[in-house]
Every structure is written in C-alpha cells, then in structure tokens.
Amino acid sequence: MVNYVHVGAIILAGIAVAVADAIIKKTAVSGSFWMAFKSPWMIAILLLYLAQIVFFVYVFMNDWDLGIVGNLQMVFYSITVILAGFLMFGENLTIVQFIGIGFALVGVILMNT
Numbered sequence: 001m002v003n004y005v006h007v008g009a010i011i012l013a014g015i016a017v018a019v020a021d022a023i024i025k026k027t028a029v030s031g032s033f034w035m036a037f038k039s040p041w042m043i044a045i046l047l048l049y050l051a052q053i054v055f056f057v058y059v060f061m062n063d064w065d066l067g068i069v070g071n072l073q074m075v076f077y078s079i080t081v082i083l084a085g086f087l088m089f090g091e092n093l094t095i096v097q098f099i100g101i102g103f104a105l106v107g108v109i110l111m112n113t
Contacts, residue, residue, distance in 0.1 A: 006059050010069055013055035014076030020048035022084035068111055075104045
C-alpha cells in the first residue's frame with residue numbers, strides 16, 4: 001500500500017532541488033561566477049537543498065528502497081525543471097518530449113503498485 005505522506009516527501013524533495021536549480025540558472029545568467037555565488041538568492045538555494053536532504057532522511061528512515069525513491073524524485077524533479085524552464089526562461093518542448101513526460105508519469109504509477 002502506498003503511503004502518500006512518503007510519496008509527498010519524495011515529490012517535495014524533487015521540487016525543492018528543481019526550484020533551487022532554476023534559481024541558480026537565474027542568478028548565473030546575470031553575471032560572473034562570483035556575482036552569482038554571492039547573490040542573496042544563494043541562501044534560498046542552500047535552504048532548498050537542505051530541505052531535500054530532510055525529505056530524503058525522512059523517507060529512508062521509513063525503509064523505502066533507494067531505487068524507487070531515486071526514480072520518483074527524478075520524475076518530479078524533471079517535471080518541475082521543465083515547468084521552470086518554460087515559465088522563467090521561455091524554453092519550449094516538442095510533442096515527443098510531452099509524450100516522454102506522460103511515460104514518466106505512467107512509470108511513477110507503475111513503480112508504486
């Protein structure tokens with residue numbers, strides 16, 4: 001039986017890292033490496049990465065398999081990064097890529113049955 005709290009923690013872990021990565025890209029395109037690194041956004045980025053660690057510790061303390069957790073986290077990370085790329089940076093997807101997202105979501109369902 002699927003524990004939805006654990007699945008929610010995994011989804012939040014993926015989203016936390018994806019948002020952190022999007023913020024890194026946003027700060028990186030604004031100037032040099034050191035300017036990006038000294039950005040006040042780095043505190044938020046570090047907190048988001050720390051949140052991912054907390055979510056993973058919680059899930060692994062509840063005896064989830066590494067392969068399942070990694071796969072679920074990657075799917076939700078990917079979806080969030082795709083949305084961030086579209087909304088923040090104007091990136092586009094092809095029909096084939098949309099189909100790939102659909103297959104990934106079907107994989108999430110199959111991994112949790």
